[in-house]
Each structure stands twice: as structure tokens, then as C-alpha cells.
Amino acid sequence: MLAVTVHLTPDKSFFPLLIIFVIVLVALHFLVFRPLLRLIDRRHEVTAGEEERAKGLESASAGYEVEIRREFEELKKRGTVIREGLRSEAEKTARELIERARRDREAILARGAEKHDEEKRQAASQIASDVPRLRELIVSKIMMEGGGDE
Numbered sequence: 001m002l003a004v005t006v007h008l009t010p011d012k013s014f015f016p017l018l019i020i021f022v023i024v025l026v027a028l029h030f031l032v033f034r035p036l037l038r039l040i041d042r043r044h045e046v047t048a049g050e051e052e053r054a055k056g057l058e059s060a061s062a063g064y065e066v067e068i069r070r071e072f073e074e075l076k077k078r079g080t081v082i083r084e085g086l087r088s089e090a091e092k093t094a095r096e097l098i099e100r101a102r103r104d105r106e107a108i109l110a111r112g113a114e115k116h117d118e119e120k121r122q123a124a125s126q127i128a129s130d131v132p133r134l135r136e137l138i139v140s141k142i143m144m145e146g147g148g149d150e
Helices: 014-149
Strands: none
Touching: none
């Protein structure tokens, strides 16, 4: 069987390796780890600040949203009032136009009736003035036809 011997005391390379390790550790600490830790800390600070700023902006935007919704509802109500006012004004104007058209129609019909009555009177007058002449023509015609038979 093979015998393995274990030495519990350090050999002569242990201390130089320990010194090199400590030097490398100190160098890494100052040259790599400390700047890296500062960079990480700065990033955490910036991130925390930006998170706070984002929360502030979010709460401000929520406030703006509530204000905008309130203003929108107010404008919507005002729009409804304006629309109803315009609608009633349009209905009033329509009624006035219809009434004016009705009056104009009645006036036109009245003028037409007057003109018709005047034409009727003129025709009656013309006929009345033409009756004696027509009577003479008829009588003369009858006389001529009656005189030719005998």
C-alpha cells in the first residue's frame, strides 16, 4: 500500500505566495473593486432618484388626468347646453319660416283670388257689352235665313 504523508506545517513557498496574494488583493481592491462599487452605488442613487421622480410624475399625471376628465365633463355639459340652445333656436327659426311661408301663400292666394274676381268682372262686363251686338247679329242671321226661304 502507498503511504501518503500529510504535512501540517507550511512549506517555504507559502509566505511568498501569501504576500503576492495580499498585494494582488490590495491592488484589485483599489484598482477594480472600489471603482466598481462606486459605480454601482452611483447607479443605485441615480436609479432611486429616477424612481422618485417617476413616482412624482405619475402622481402629477394622475392629478392632471382627474383635472382633464373634470374639464372634459364640464365642456361636455356646456356643449349639451349650447346644442340645446341651437336646437331651440333652429326650431324657432323653422316655425317663423313656416309661418312666413304660410302668410306669403295666403297673400298670393288672396291676390290670385282678387285677380280672378277682377278678370271675372271684366269678362262679365265684356259679355254684357257684347250681348246687344250678338243679339243683332243673331237676329240678322235668322232674318237672312228666314228671308231666303220665302
